[in-house]
Amino acid sequence: MPARIIDRYDHVPVTKESLDWAELITLDLSQYDQPGGKEDLVRQLEHAVRHVGFFYVKNFNITQDEIDRQFALGREFYALPLEEKLKYHSSKDLEVGEYNGYRPAGHRVLGNGIKDNVQVYNIPKFDGYHTRQQPPVVADNIQEVEAFSRKCHTEVVEKLLRLFAILLELPDEDQLVRDHQYDIKGEDHLRYMHYAARGAEENEKVGEMYIPGHTDLGTVTLLFRQPVAALQILNSEGNWKWVRPQDGTITINTCDALTALTGGFIKSSIHRVHVPPADQAHVDRLGVLYFARPNNHVVLDPITNSPLLNRLGLTQNVFTELGKHLTTEQWVKVRQTQQQRRNKEATVSNDGKFTYGSKDLEIIPGLQAKIYN
Numbered sequence: 001m002p003a004r005i006i007d008r009y010d011h012v013p014v015t016k017e018s019l020d021w022a023e024l025i026t027l028d029l030s031q032y033d034q035p036g037g038k039e040d041l042v043r044q045l046e047h048a049v050r051h052v053g054f055f056y057v058k059n060f061n062i063t064q065d066e067i068d069r070q071f072a073l074g075r076e077f078y079a080l081p082l083e084e085k086l087k088y089h090s091s092k093d094l095e096v097g098e099y100n101g102y103r104p105a106g107h108r109v110l111g112n113g114i115k116d117n118v119q120v121y122n123i124p125k126f127d128g129y130h131t132r133q134q135p136p137v138v139a140d141n142i143q144e145v146e147a148f149s150r151k152c153h154t155e156v157v158e159k160l161l162r163l164f165a166i167l168l169e170l171p172d173e174d175q176l177v178r179d180h181q182y183d184i185k186g187e188d189h190l191r192y193m194h195y196a197a198r199g200a201e202e203n204e205k206v207g208e209m210y211i212p213g214h215t216d217l218g219t220v221t222l223l224f225r226q227p228v229a230a231l232q233i234l235n236s237e238g239n240w241k242w243v244r245p246q247d248g249t250i251t252i253n254t255c256d257a258l259t260a261l262t263g264g265f266i267k268s269s270i271h272r273v274h275v276p277p278a279d280q281a282h283v284d285r286l287g288v289l290y291f292a293r294p295n296n297h298v299v300l301d302p303i304t305n306s307p308l309l310n311r312l313g314l315t316q317n318v319f320t321e322l323g324k325h326l327t328t329e330q331w332v333k334v335r336q337t338q339q340q341r342r343n344k345e346a347t348v349s350n351d352g353k354f355t356y357g358s359k360d361l362e363i364i365p366g367l368q369a370k371i372y373n
Contacts, residue, residue, distance in 0.1 A: 004140070009072035014227045014245060017277035022233055022241035024048065026249060030059035032159055038173075042166045049167070049254050051236040053269025056249040061155045062148070064248070067224050069141075070148055070288045074192030076137045077121055078286070088121070088135060097336035100124045100132060100189060105196060107340070110212075111348035112205040117196045125149055125188040149190045152222055152290040153182045156250065160220060168262065168306040175305075176261075179298045180219065186295045187218070187332045195230070195273065195285040203275045207352020210273040213372025216255040217335045218293035223251040228285040229277055234270040234372055242274075256335075257294055257328060263302035263314030270372045296329035322366045338363045346371075 025048050031037035048055040077085070088102040100122045106115040123138065124130030126146045138145060161176040170176070180186070195210050213234060223231070231243040231251070243251060253269040275281055294300070302315050309315070319326050326334075338361070346354040353373040361368040 004137075006069075006072050006076055006137075006141075009068045009075060011068075011071075011225075011227045012280070012283055015229045015277045015280050017229075017279055019229060019242040019244075019277060020239075021244045022052075022054065022235060024052070024055050024243070024251075026056040026058055026246070028059055029057055029061075029156075029159060038163060038166055042163050045163055046167060049164075049266045051267060052233065053254040053267040054233050054243065054271070055252055056246055057156060057160075057252055058249045060250060062151050066148055066151070067288065069144060070190075070192070070224070071286060073137060073141060073145070074121070074194070074286055074288060077135060077192055078119060078194045080135065080137070084135070085119075085121075088133070094340040095337070097333040097340065099336050099340065100130060103340075105194075109345035110206045110209070111346040111354060113345070114198075114202050114206045117198055117210060119194040119196075121192045123149070123190045123192075125153070125182060125186065125190075127183050127185055129185045145190065149188075149290070150182060152190070153180075153188065153292065156222055156252075157220060157290075157292040160252070164258070164262075164266070167308070168265075168303065169308045170303070170306055175303075179294045180292060181295060184295045185297075187291075187293045187328065189291055191287070191289045191291065193287040193289060195287075197282050197284050198275070200281075203281075205348065207348050207354070208275040209352060209354075210275065212346075212354045213270055213272040215268040215270055215370070216253060216291065217257065217332065218255045218291050219258045220292050221253050221255060222290040222292070223253070224288040225249060225251075226285065226287050228280050228283055230273045230275070230285055232272050232274050234272075240272070240274075243271075257300055257331065260300040260317045260319060260331075261294070261303055262306075263309050263312075263317050265309060265312065265314050272372070293332065294328040296327060296332075298328050300326050300328060300331055318367060322364070324364065334363050335369075338369055 025044050027041050085102050103120040105117050105119045108116050158177050162173045165173040165176050225245050227245045232240045235241050254266050256268045258266050259268040346356050354371050
């Protein structure tokens with residue numbers, strides 16, 4: 001039988017509320033192949049990755065129709081009955097740091113008896129090492145999903161990796177690309193993410209947060225334009241700012257593995273998911289994201305052949321200071337195990353600060369995850 005026709009995805013209107021928007025640079029990737037274009041992009045990028053960890057890209061050779069198809073597939077998946085989605089969920093997998101497949105909402109208690117409102121469906125990259133059964137809505141469109149996943153990598157991630165290499169003055173601008181090859185075993189994945197709207201009373205009990213302040217664990221995260229405002233970043237002045245959903249852009253944030261590889265030179269962006277503004281607070285929020293990570297065998301020690309890092313004396317990171325030399329595979333496993341742990345609920349203060357027990361935040365002995373309030 002032919003696959004069922006999936007209706008187009010229509011985005012909800014943007015908020016009309018007056019919000020305190022972050023001022024972020026936008027990299028025009030149409031400059032990338034122009035003479036001197038990469039160097040010009042690096043000059044624009046440097047401040048963002050050192051001080052904020054967030055920026056936009058535009059003209060990235062993925063059409064809006066291709067993006068909207070992924071939103072439509074995500075919508076169709078989340079419209080399935082819970083018992084159908086649970087066929088692709090394993091609580092035992094989550095306990096040992098395996099995160100691909102489905103995670104239902106309510107897996108963790110945030111605080112004051114309120115459970116999380118986030119559903120996640122992760123589709124691993126198509127490197128031949130992560131074969132999984134997929135629900136029919138994904139399986140029937142798997143070639144399209146793979147093509148989109150690969151485009152995220154080649155059209156965006158690899159270009160950014162070359163810009164980072166130029167910034168770090170590496171002798172070969174493909175050095176980081178070789179550590180992030182799509183067809184080599186790694187933990188990259190495409191994600192459909194669903195936040196269910198909550199009532200005002202529940203939101204108040206958890207400080208108006210869907211997800212408190214945190215960093216991502218990989219290299220870069222790609223967030224495709226999401227018109228329901230909720231993402232906030234902590235800027236270099238220590239203030240939380242809303243991230244505006246700009247037409248024709250992907251929001252990019254830099255992450256922990258890239259910070260480790262650069263000895264802290266490139267900032268791992270601090271962000272959170274706030275309750276949407278009043279005119280969108282009743283709307284469920286659907287996201288399409290791509291998470292890029294170094295290949296599994298890559299050791300997350302600071303890069304040794306960067307003249308820039310050596311001049312700055314950035315030869316250690318949080319792992320090496322503990323005498324650890326973690327591979328990406330080891331890092332992902334311990335971090336995901338900590339993230340997915342069924343923790344005791346946080347204490348949430350009246351002003352929305354989350355406080356967890358130390359064991360809930362322990363990743364490895366001597367290293368704790370941080371919650372940014």
